[in-house]
Amino acid sequence: MIAPSKNTYTYYPGCSQSATNKAYDISCRNVARVLGIELLELDDWNCCGATAYTAIREHRSFVLSARNLALAEKQGRDLVTACAGCYLSLHKANKYFGEDPKLRGNIRRALQAGGEDYNGGIKVRHILDVLVNDLGEEVISQHVVRKFEGLKVAPYYGCQITRPFGDIDDPEFPDVMGRMMRWVGAVPVDFAMMTKCCGGMLMITQPEVGQELVGEILRQAKLSGADCISTACPLCQINLEAYQRKVSRQLAADCSIPVLYFTQLLGLALGLEPEQVALGDNLTPAEAILAARSE
Amino acid sequence: MQAVAAAELKQIFLNDIYAIPDGERINQCQQCGTCSSSCPTAARMDFSPREIIAALRAGLLDRVLESNTVWMCSSCYSCTVRCPAGIKFTDVMYELKRLGSRYGYINRKSTTAQMARVFVKTVDRTGRSNEGELMFRYFMATNPLKGLGKLGLSLKLLLKNRLPLRTHRIKQRESLKKMIAEAEKGA
Ligand code: SF4
Numbered sequence: 012m013i014a015p016s017k018n019t020y021t022y023y024p025g026c027s028q029s030a031t032n033k034a035y036d037i038s039c040r041n042v043a044r045v046l047g048i049e050l051l052e053l054d055d056w057n058c059c060g061a062t063a064y065t066a067i068r069e070h071r072s073f074v075l076s077a078r079n080l081a082l083a084e085k086q087g088r089d090l091v092t093a094c095a096g097c098y099l100s101l102h103k104a105n106k107y108f109g110e111d112p113k114l115r116g117n118i119r120r121a122l123q124a125g126g127e128d129y130n131g132g133i134k135v136r137h138i139l140d141v142l143v144n145d146l147g148e149e150v151i152s153q154h155v156v157r158k159f160e161g162l163k164v165a166p167y168y169g170c171q172i173t174r175p176f177g178d179i180d181d182p183e184f185p186d187v188m189g190r191m192m193r194w195v196g197a198v199p200v201d202f203a204m205m206t207k208c209c210g211g212m213l214m215i216t217q218p219e220v221g222q223e224l225v226g227e228i229l230r231q232a233k234l235s236g237a238d239c240i241s242t243a244c245p246l247c248q249i250n251l252e253a254y255q256r257k258v259s260r261q262l263a264a265d266c267s268i269p270v271l272y273f274t275q276l277l278g279l280a281l282g283l284e285p286e287q288v289a290l291g292d293n294l295t296p297a298e299a300i301l302a303a304r305s306e
Numbered sequence: 307m308q309a310v311a312a313a314e315l316k317q318i319f320l321n322d323i324y325a326i327p328d329g330e331r332i333n334q335c336q337q338c339g340t341c342s343s344s345c346p347t348a349a350r351m352d353f354s355p356r357e358i359i360a361a362l363r364a365g366l367l368d369r370v371l372e373s374n375t376v377w378m379c380s381s382c383y384s385c386t387v388r389c390p391a392g393i394k395f396t397d398v399m400y401e402l403k404r405l406g407s408r409y410g411y412i413n414r415k416s417t418t419a420q421m422a423r424v425f426v427k428t429v430d431r432t433g434r435s436n437e438g439e440l441m442f443r444y445f446m447a448t449n450p451l452k453g454l455g456k457l458g459l460s461l462k463l464l465l466k467n468r469l470p471l472r473t474h475r476i477k478q479r480e481s482l483k484k485m486i487a488e489a490e491k492g493a
């Protein structure tokens with residue numbers, strides 16, 4: 012076992028961030044590096060189960076999550092992820108594991124069949140929580156080299172960071188991302204849709220429903236006067252950025268607005284270059300953001 | 307796959323629900339409708355969340371499962387955080403999705419269910435998932451023509467190197483397979 016150090020965490024990238032949404036992974040790792048946090052990738056991690064697996068097989072999805080928890084426990088550090096979906100899957104499995112003796116027994120038996128075991132010894136954290144609550148304003152402000160003076164940001168939390176447990180922030184009125192945005196000089200706008208669901212997978216499977224939900228989020232973000240939206244979930248990010256033209260046509264309203272990971276905004280403020288936060292991967296233009304970045 | 311009478315379905319469902327944490331709270335439902343008014347997709351459901359519990363009480367779960375209702379749930383947890391009776395309604399929805407898939411209520415029209423199945427297959431095989439492979443298999447299983455409609459976006463993602471078609475395989479696949487097999491026994 013490696014001795015736990017204050018700023019070292021075991022890192023769980025997640026499937027989505029290893030491919031389609033790698034900009035989030037890249038910006039997250041680089042932000043951590045600048046801030047002096049060590050994120051050590053969990054070796055041989057597997058899919059957390061996500062909502063899709065849970066909908067078909069619950070026990071198996073808990074076991075999928077638990078295998079990651081078991082591997083992480085051997086390292087003796089909290090398990091950190093940036094994906095809101097992975098965060099909730101792992102966190103929920105961990106919580107239920109702790110609360111429900113029968114489920115715990117079943118999960119452990121399954122893990123043992125594959126030569127692993129878990130004792131409930133680690134915590135699952137979201138990177139936003141780690142940055143805001145473990146590091147905090149003082150440390151982050153010290154590292155900010157360029158401020159986004161006056162950039163209006165609509166913080167979009169979506170669902171699975173604060174709901175259902177509400178242990179990072181209030182499930183109805185979260186402010187954790189807004190606070191961070193203030194630290195980098197940006198102005199979080201009042202955004203009525205900040206915790207409304209983007210539809211997740213429905214964007215692919217029931218596009219008419221997904222587009223309606225995304226349309227309303229984008230429309231409200233524009234109405235709030237935001238220059239951009241910041242997200243903390245790969246599925247939210249792609250849903251909000253990839254269908255803007257279609258949704259604008261549907262609503263007969265301009266719904267085009269840059270959608271960035273909060274780690275991209277933070278990274279730029281910390282002095283990272285656009286490539287170091289993979290800004291070129293975004294489908295929505297981010298020139299406005301770069302222009303607003305005062306030296 | 308076995309057919310099962312509506313009355314039996316209710317009992318099976320209740321047994322499953324009682325087995326999950328706080329599951330027995332389902333009996334405390336006051337029919338207040340907070341879940342339905344919080345739900346982003348209730349308008350698209352044949353039975354709103356509140357009506358699902360009413361249907362359960364009336365022994366009409368089979369009608370709920372025959373409709374596309376439960377697959378409209380995006381697992382957003384709005385109902386769960388607001389229910390005054392502390393019912394974890396998102397978990398109820400998950401249980402209904404599984405019940406429907408176990409008793410053959412999934413058909414080609416249940417697009418979200420098809421996606422979930424493709425997802426499970428990919429993860430069972432490799433230990434990971436991957437959007438590229440997922441989309442491809444999903445559209446092949448449902449409506450390949452609709453998949454073509456996504457070509458524009460796929461191309462954009464491909465150009466940005468955001469759409470790998472091969473899924474990474476974890477090293478300890480054998481160990482994971484044994485875990486999954488054992489979990490199946492305990493379920
Ligand atoms: S919010 Fe809770 S108590 Fe009210 S109808 Fe829904 S499930 Fe029943």
Ligand code: SF4
Binds near residue numbers: 385
């Ligand atoms: S979790 Fe499902 S049922 Fe509950 S509010 Fe969200 S979409 Fe509706």
